[in-house]
Amino acid sequence: MSWQRTEALETVFQVLVEFDRLYQPLEQLQILYRDESLIAVNKPAGLLVHRSLIDKYETRFAVQALRDQIGQRVYPVHRLDKPTSGVLLFALNPEMARSMTELFTTGRVEKRYQALVRGFTPDEGMIDYPLREKLDKIADKRARKDKPAQPALSLYRTLQRFELPIPVRPYQSARYSLVELWPKTGRKHQLRRHMAHLRHPIVGDVNHGDGKHNAMVRDRFGFVGLALTACEMNFEHPRSRQMIKITCGTEDRFQALLAKWRDFGHSPPYIEPASQREE
Template sequence: MNNEAVDKPFSQYMVEQPRSSAGPLTVLYQDEDIVAIEKPPGLLVHRSPIDKHETVFAVQTLRDQLGKHVFPAHRLDRPTSGVLLFAFDGRMAAQLGQQMMQKQVHKTYHAVVRGFVYSTGLIDYALKYKYDKIADKHKRPQQPAQMATTTYESLARYEVPEPVGKYQSARYSLVKLTPSTGRKHQLRRHLVHIRHPIIGDTTHGDGKQNKFAKSHFSFNNLALNCTSMGFHHPSSGRWMTISSELHHEMATFVRHLENFRVVPS
């Protein structure tokens, strides 16, 4: 189950047959110290005061599935899918978390965003911590903005000849994102900052574009997927990369958009 691929073609990330997010979690890698899964969108990593009525969480589901305790090494937002890493004891999880704090972990995401994104670029835009009135009620407010940087690369552009809002057509781009920091909602907020919000982002995104993607492509999730994570194994110290395919709903969305790909002139 060890996936060492780092630079495989994007087409290999796409899932041809839909898979249900219900049932057992897909294990991408497992050894005696760590385990990585493919987190489906909509799954909380652990219990949260934000949604007290939720009963299904990645931590408990994976613990029951493997028959042993697991400790998350990091988090993915609830609507984000992709690689999620755990350790089998708290010390290993803390070591992995320390790597992330020291910017030693390399994460790659793929996203579908509004509008045409050209070439590559660096988003260097400090972000203030966004407090949730429930989950963050015990945290001290008014912290200064923290440095946050994200590299982006345009992989494909699409134009659907249907009007959306004030625009005569629906334009999208498929982008690869590499954050060097891990601020709250960093990728979602950074893409909004350059006016290319991620499709399906109900907090920071474009409501008309989200509605169009839902009605025309039956896409109901956030078009953001963590497709790879590289790190030093907390026990052996060797560098390893774990990769994930796009979640099937996002892969289907991209596959439909391929019918409207804009060929560079």
């Protein structure tokens, strides 16, 4: 089967999964943090933050779900892609929304992600690779098409490696890594595009990933979707000036996949370099 056909079949499968999901009731969002002006939730994969022309048939959105859940208006201050799960922050008033948006746009919010990627990644590294703005044919039809690539910087660290005795052509085994990622800039799909640039695409990434590996992980292990979670967010609260740390774990399906892979055998877990350990 050609790789083009594999990619096409995977896209069709993802669409069918989305249609099935639309008819499932949306559970209450898990609240990770709340004060008088901010609230953070654990966004499940597959949930849009707000209405978008890109997905005009979607009927469920985090903004409306959280508003109905807590009984007051909420204001999104950053984005989290639909297939990505994890920490999603909202303001509870327009003033705080403006303050938090400024923190995000000026790079004063530190975010940490976890992802499963194809192949064995180095122990740690920096990805300094400019990215051109990705434009949607519908939502961005009036945007400039000739913008130069923008600076984009990401850091990563390998936590664990897995080698599965399952052939995925042209190789006789399948290798994967569990990594932590820190985006230092905020380009669209930055982590997904940066890992693809390293030739270590994120598992389940339909647009930038490896169709053969995505299909194997889906068919053999029942994992559907993107293996990427926003696990932590750190920032100085604009009002109290205290440092705020918000965390969440990876989804159950992510943990279940890791548990299955650990049964197959893997290389030793990552050991922090001596130069970075605290004495």
